[in-house]
Amino acid sequence: MDLTIESVIAPDRVPDLVELMRTAWWMADRTPDDVVQLLEHSDLVVALTHHERLVGFARVLTDYTYVALILDVIVDESHRGAGLGAALMDAVVDHPRLADVRSLELVCQPDLMPFYRRWGFTDQVGRSRLMRRTTDPRLTN
Numbered sequence: 001m002d003l004t005i006e007s008v009i010a011p012d013r014v015p016d017l018v019e020l021m022r023t024a025w026w027m028a029d030r031t032p033d034d035v036v037q038l039l040e041h042s043d044l045v046v047a048l049t050h051h052e053r054l055v056g057f058a059r060v061l062t063d064y065t066y067v068a069l070i071l072d073v074i075v076d077e078s079h080r081g082a083g084l085g086a087a088l089m090d091a092v093v094d095h096p097r098l099a100d101v102r103s104l105e106l107v108c109q110p111d112l113m114p115f116y117r118r119w120g121f122t123d124q125v126g127r128s129r130l131m132r133r134t135t136d137p138r139l140t141n
């Protein structure tokens with residue numbers, strides 16, 4: 001497959017990213033302005049393009065030492081099940097700037113746990129529990 005991995009999303013591609021995000025329940029209402037802000041303040045971005053079309057995205061917030069939080073992993077609906085999600089995660093997990101980071105973290109729904117286990121993610125987190133303070137009711141239901 002003619003797949004390209006990119007580390008930036010140019011401003012003129014923001015509308016494509018907004019469209020891609022519309023297919024995921026927690027990102028469906030993001031505006032172009034929000035997405036510009038989100039890109040500006042993310043430490044790492046991974047974009048997958050197929051024949052110049054944006055088909056996958058993930059981003060990372062990190063201190064490059066102790067922790068990296070992987071966020072907003074998404075593949076275009078019509079391209080799912082073909083290995084693009086795995087290619088996206090390979091690019092994140094093998095990112096050279098994350099090589100020395102102690103912990104990679106993410107939050108996912110239970111049905112995706114087998115997917116993330118492939119890269120060594122575990123839900124065995126000792127006595128730790130995720131706690132959240134949010135204005136978004138979707139994230140507490």
Ligand SMILES: CC(C)(COP(=O)(O)OP(=O)(O)OC[C@H]1O[C@@H](n2cnc3c(N)ncnc32)[C@H](O)[C@@H]1OP(=O)(O)O)[C@@H](O)C(=O)NCCC(=O)NCCS
Pocket residue numbers: 023024072073074075076079080081082083084085086087107108109111112115
């Ligand atoms: C999760 C996602 C990125 C995976 O992308 P993808 O391109 O379909 O992934 P791949 O083709 O590399 O393969 C994924 C594997 O995980 C499985 N998988 C993918 N999505 C799944 C889901 N929602 N539930 C259960 N299993 C899933 C597939 O069955 C496949 O397994 P297989 O290789 O044994 O057949 C994609 O389904 C997506 O964008 N989902 C909506 C957004 C989302 O939920 N993102 C995750 C945020 S934590």
